Amino acid sequence: MRVPAARTAARGRIDKRQAILEAAFTVFARRGYAQACVQDIADEAGVAKPTVYNHLGDKENLFRHAMEAAADAVMRENLAVVERLRTTGDDLRAALEDVAYRMLKVCCGERSRALRSLTYSQVATFPELIETVQGRTSIGLGEAVADRLARLSLSGRLRQCDPGQAAEQFLALLTGPMEARSRLGTREVSAAETRAVANAAVDTFLRAYAAEAADPGLP
Amino acid sequence: MRVPAARTAARGRIDKRQAILEAAFTVFARRGYAQACVQDIADEAGVAKPTVYNHLGDKENLFRHAMEAAADAVMRENLAVVERLRTTGDDLRAALEDVAYRMLKVCCGERSRALRSLTYSQVATFPELIETVQGRTSIGLGEAVADRLARLSLSGRLRQCDPGQAAEQFLALLTGPMEARSRLGTREVSAAETRAVANAAVDTFLRAYAAEAADPGLP
DNA sequence: ACTAGATTGAACCCGTCAGTTCAACTCTGC
């Protein structure tokens, strides 16, 4: 006899589908696609196995939709952080450091890591994952950052440059070192170390992209 | 009846074990751990299934050893490239661009990508993979690059800096954008674009780390 | 209360695959 995970407020058919999608992502993240079995997902969602099949058909479909939903959630978080670059105060460095740190917190969060890991591992089996996931995360995030950097460049606070490339490198300077330090997410990275990574990335970024000399442009 | 892959020079027991390890990595890379079955690996190696079990015990062991061997191979390739930084000519930028480009070619190669993908996807099931693989690739590579950068810094061609951090960021500037452009390796990136990524990385790196002003130090 | 549709648990079918067994075969060294 299986023991349901959260049977409390489950009986009403309110949003079974949503619960199933979240549970599915949780279990896939925990076990990997092939090792995750539908019964586990049903249990995690506090739902019977046939109900899962009723709502989402087979395992592949379930996986696709779960990944899609998770990607959307991660993207929302990331965009909220990038929005903070819209209102930069006087101190550009401080603003970038703030955004960098928050972005690292998101990108190393549970969902974000699991999403990357699952995408990486199942890209051979589900080729459309790249579009679905990358399109909703990396690519969109890159564009959002590029937009902000373009404005900063135009207002003379960064030097003339290709904003797309600048954004690409900014993100690389952030996530690359972080992945290495966290050992692909298997190791806790202290807040202090995270902040150090963010600051180092911003420092290098500004050395390479800050406007030359004392900016003579604006009044 | 199964069709063996390369039965030509297989009969002698010369290096069955080696053949099995290589075949295993090939099949794991192609199908992923869970989806790869031992029979496929045996076929790929041109060997019978019991022989696989004779040499390497169970599937988990097989996987561990195959990953270990592949990591060693990738590491050898990478170190060979980094060694080129020992003899920098007059043109530091050109030397870095050369190394950067070669490194990208290695890191986006078949083995290297498969290694990353498999590590990522199985890290939950085989926690020691991080040590085995990262220890033999990323970490060692980072240290090797840091060694070279330290020398360059000492000889006044780069500014004073923490070589470990510089290496970390140099590698991030290289691999980050490349992973994004290649869509996790599912898309061919032209040699020209690869070179552009390498040059952009070196450009940003030098802006941030080159010795200040026209170096007055050396004769 | 009544009905229709959703939900449930349990059992079931069926394919896949890890791992084993075994008798036959092949090669090597002597």
Next chain:
DNA sequence: GCAGAGTTGAACTGACGGGTTCAATCTAGT
């Protein structure tokens, strides 16, 4: 040729899990 170790194919076991079926149960809306 012979002995013995290694190899082979083929068949087998047992576990696991995807997907389905079904009768019993629950819930909502009327």
